[in-house]
Amino acid sequence: MAVPVYLFTGFLDSGKSTFIQDTLRDPNFHNGEKTLLLLCEDGEVEYDETVMAAYGCDLVYVKKETDLSPAYLTELDQRYQPERVMIEFNGMWNVTAFLDVEYPLEWLLVQIMTTVDATSFAMYLNNMRSMVYDQLVHSELIIFNRCDASTKKSFLRSNIKAMNKGAQIIYESMDGSINQLPEDELPFDIRQKHLEIEEGDYGLWYMDVLERPQRYAGKTVSFDAQVLEVSLTHRDVCFVGREAMVCCAEDIQVIGFALHNVDCKTFKRGDWIHLQGEVRCEYDEEVGGTIPAIYAQRIAPTAPIHEPVNFS
Numbered sequence: 336m337a338v339p340v341y342l343f344t345g346f347l348d349s350g351k352s353t354f355i356q357d358t359l360r361d362p363n364f365h366n367g368e369k370t371l372l373l374l375c376e377d378g379e380v381e382y383d384e385t386v387m388a389a390y391g392c393d394l395v396y397v398k399k400e401t402d403l404s405p406a407y408l409t410e411l412d413q414r415y416q417p418e419r420v421m422i423e424f425n426g427m428w429n430v431t432a433f434l435d436v437e438y439p440l441e442w443l444l445v446q447i448m449t450t451v452d453a454t455s456f457a458m459y460l461n462n463m464r465s466m467v468y469d470q471l472v473h474s475e476l477i478i479f480n481r482c483d484a485s486t487k488k489s490f491l492r493s494n495i496k497a498m499n500k501g502a503q504i505i506y507e508s509m510d511g512s513i514n515q516l517p518e519d520e521l522p523f524d525i526r527q528k529h530l531e532i533e534e535g536d537y538g539l540w541y542m543d544v545l546e547r548p549q550r551y552a553g554k555t556v557s558f559d560a561q562v563l564e565v566s567l568t569h570r571d572v573c574f575v576g577r578e579a580m581v582c583c584a585e586d587i588q589v590i591g592f593a594l595h596n597v598d599c600k601t602f603k604r605g606d607w608i609h610l611q612g613e614v615r616c617e618y619d620e621e622v623g624g625t626i627p628a629i630y631a632q633r634i635a636p637t638a639p640i641h642e643p644v645n646f647s
Contacts, residue, residue, distance in 0.1 A: 336418075337441055337443045338439075338441045338443065339419045339420070339445040340420045340442050340445060341448065342424060342433075342444060343422065343450070344424045344447065344448070344470045344473075345426055345450040346451075346459060346470065349449075349451055349480075352379075352382065355423055358421075359387075359392060359421075368418040368419050369393075369415075369417050369418045369419075370417060371395065371411060371421070372387070372392050372395070372422075373397050373411075374394060374395065374423050375400075375422065375423055376427075393415050393417070395411060400425065400433075403436060404436070405437040408436070408439055409439045412439040420442060427466070430469050431472075431473070447474045448475070449476070449477045449478070450480060451471075451478065451479050453491060454481050456491060456494075457490070460494065464582060465583040467498075468498050468582040468586075471495065472499050475503065477499070477504050479505070480507040480511070481508075482507060483508065486514075486519075488506065489519050489539055489543075490539075492504060492518075493538060493539050493543070496542045496546060497542060497581050497590075498582070500545075521536075521539060521540070522535075522536045527554075529554065530551075534559065537644055538590075538644040540558075541576075541591075544614065544627050545627065548616045548625055548627040551627060552615060553613065553615075554613070556611070556614060559609050559637050559640060560575040560607070560608060561575065561606070561608075562603065563575060563589050563604065565599045565603065565604055570598070570599045571596060571597055572593055572595050572599075573594050574592070574594070575591050575608070575610070576590050576591015576592060577589070577640070577644045578643040587643055590644065592629045593628045594612065595629070596630050607636065608634050609635050610631055610633065611632045611634075612629040614629060615629075615630055616628075
């Protein structure tokens, strides 16, 4: 039978140990299965081996990243014969590299979960963006804990969605309960028929319209953008947007939209324009869902913007 593997990622003191122990205590998760828990770092929250034994959980401490080899994992499988495996990964180790490690035959990675301290996320993002990206990019569930009334949910959500569009996000309050506070407002009035998107707001707006295109359908928007691609087959369509730093300075990506109702002979790739257009929702076969497109109403040349988009 398959042995499910649950991988818990996140930086030190992000709440991994607490989350794992709460998960083991959950009767919907624990039904007497024999569990092997690999601990790859020493957090503030300690494990009581007696309590863990009561849940049928064997603890194994992994000191070095190189110890997580196929031979060592196979040795653990033979020694403990677990019915499931939980791995508390080290926040300074490379998640992407570990996902390439060959597991024992029966082991099957079923879920990657990441805990994030909402109060320190911005600091890590500013100073260790590439490491943050590696911890989050593969996760199916991301839990922001220690949230309060001052937490900027739009900042958290837009940065996560820029790195990992498919991740489910949960916000927890200081006491561990699910945070029910509403999303903080966007830097423009979504109720208006026409939206003027300022330079510093483009990232937040882009992620919101991409995630919830229907709320913008029929609205007109104005913003500055660069012509990123001109269609060779449809001379009235081009791709416009901005450069964005998602992972690190070496990983600049372009984010933008298809712009319709344009005369592609009037500008070329690399030109900067100020445009006004209507947002329409269109089905995209490649994406397998609805995406926003812009239908131009007015276009004028404008000065270049040199800074890449951030999602703050």
